[in-house]
Amino acid sequence: MIDYTEIEFTEVSQITRGRLGIAKVKFYELEDIVRFTARTEEKTDTLTSPSDVLKVKAENARFYQRLINDDRTAKIQQFIIGEALKEYRNKKGLSSAKSLGLFPTATLIAINTYPADSIEEYEEQYYQYEKKYENQITLCFEKDNIVYVPKGNKTVLIVDGQHRIGALKSLYPRINESLTYKNKLVTNIVDSDFLPFLRDRIKNFEVLCTLLINFDVYEQGEIFASVNFNQKPVNRSLYYDIFASSPDTEKNELKLAHDLVNHLNYNNSSVLKGLIDMLGNGDGVVSQSAVMENLMKLFGRGKVWNTLYLDYQNDGEKYIVMGAFLRAYFAQIKETFDLYWPGQGVYKRKDYNDVLLKTTGMGAWIRLINDIYAELNPNHDKPLEEIKTLLKNKFDLIKDKADFYFDKKSTFVQGAGQGLQSKLYKQIAFDLGYIQTPD
Structure with missing residues (x-):
């Protein structure tokens, strides 16, 4: 029996050539199904090596995002711990400071679906067939505004927001007695009951998600570049590389x-x-x-x-x-x-x-x-x-x-x-x- 993460979404109409949805997904559900990627440089001469270009593009097609910046991820983790400390101390009556530990902007995730009329048809015609030949599962099943994502296959691609998810993902297994905040042991700031509290808060952290449904990888890359180039700093070389290298x-x-x-x-x-x-x-x-x-x-x-x-x-x-x-x-x-x-x-x-x-x-x-x-x-x-x-x-x-x-x-x-x-x-x-x- 296949175990699914079910994502219920509301479809949104905007000026776009694909289907768009919004949803909330708990971190522990999202962490199991998402894939982290980073764009790599296409080291080939596009004027004189067309066969090499096609080969490199095939290998590079998924990797269009900025490389995860460890410093940025670490800062996000410190922010999460700090806000959780505020909430914990406030609940204990130890502080009047209120927590504002939120990610207000949506994480963009890309989900591609297999055109089946039922989940049984999806499993028989697609999932079991791909598993039989040891192929990667890249397609999900969708019906009535619910996406059924088979767990453990890393089927969903993070288009934008991977630093946030990466911070939660890498922080969660490190919640123990050696956890630090601003170079101090957390257990020297509050009692050790904070650790299971933090673990629960992260596990059930609801992530706002924008779903790009059945956008191809180049469209995803263009969306990533547009979002980052128009709304927050991103280097122009990456922007040009994404748009100019799309087939x-x-x-x-x-x-x-x-x-x-x-x-x-x-x-x-x-x-x-x-x-x-x-x-x-x-x-x-x-x-x-x-x-x-x-x-x-x-x-x-x-x-x-x-x-x-x-x-x-x-x-x-x-x-x-x-x-x-x-x-x-x-x-x-x-x-x-x-x-x-x-x-x-x-x-x-x-x-x-x-x-x-x-x-x-x-x-x-x-x-x-x-x-x-x-x-x-x-x-x-x-x-x-x-x-x-x-x-x-x-x-x-x-x-x-x-x-x-x-x-x-x-x-x-x-x-x-x-x-x-x-x-x-x-x-x-x-x-x-x-x-x-x-x-």
Whole structure:
């Protein structure tokens, strides 16, 4: 006999392409059925390795969330213990402080269902069949606004709110005599009866849940990004990675910029390989978002790569020259200004102090493409070797100004905003003769 967690929900109508529900679920019921995931970096070149892309995407499809931050989880646990202490002491008449230990915003959970008319049909056609072949159970049964989730299969995916559930999950088994609050043993603050009290409060803690019913994994990822990007801080690199890597993403500027960044970060011929932080929380001296946001400015009407962008949108092949140009462009930057290129073993922002490839430098270099590409390859037809020679000649003109531009003591060090990027770009563009004044 299959044991189920039953989640009764109220369906909600909003502007969405899937079914939405709200419910309350006790922690001990939720803990048994949810799955914790974290988005991992797709380490492949999307411009030149389509088979690798498909393989990595298949492996990575479920893992679109931010990595669980242990410090954040620990803070939530301390908050829970502190509020439970207030409630316990208040009930004992030891304090007048009231507890406000609540999670007022909903945890988003994704539930996918098997299209059966009865639970018996679900078990026979789906559950028993998958178990027979030792496949993971990923689908539930739903009828009359009740979802029947088979226990012990980790069928439900947390889309947003995993730090809260993770905090409860990891705290519960640690409720014993060694439990601490603000570096003090809890049993030195109150009597030991608090421990079973806390255990019961967590076990029966009712979690507000928003149910995403039968949304595919990419839709779940988009919802996660939208919620976090619009309502609370989330790094832009993760946001761009989620939206631009979905297989359903239309051919837009976001998708093209993402593919170009992937190309630069993973192509073996790219001097930027491994130097771009794709998710905003890993290795790399400059973030994916800093590169993408400036690349997209080259695609607009009147910009140097507008015709190539239109070619991309119309399923052409000419746009590929952008990848080749960018590889040659940064290879020559590395050769000309090698002193300021990240040294061997430097793959993190905290270890790299020069301006050349920081956000300011990268922003200036990409803006300069609008001038330099228009001069060197206006018809997108010059051989790559000729472009390399032209780039070398061009950068040799400003080679002696490297210290002024890129040294960690230069005037372009303080900050990484658009204003400073523009200031450095204008200085380089002026020195190369593209504009009349650097101001």
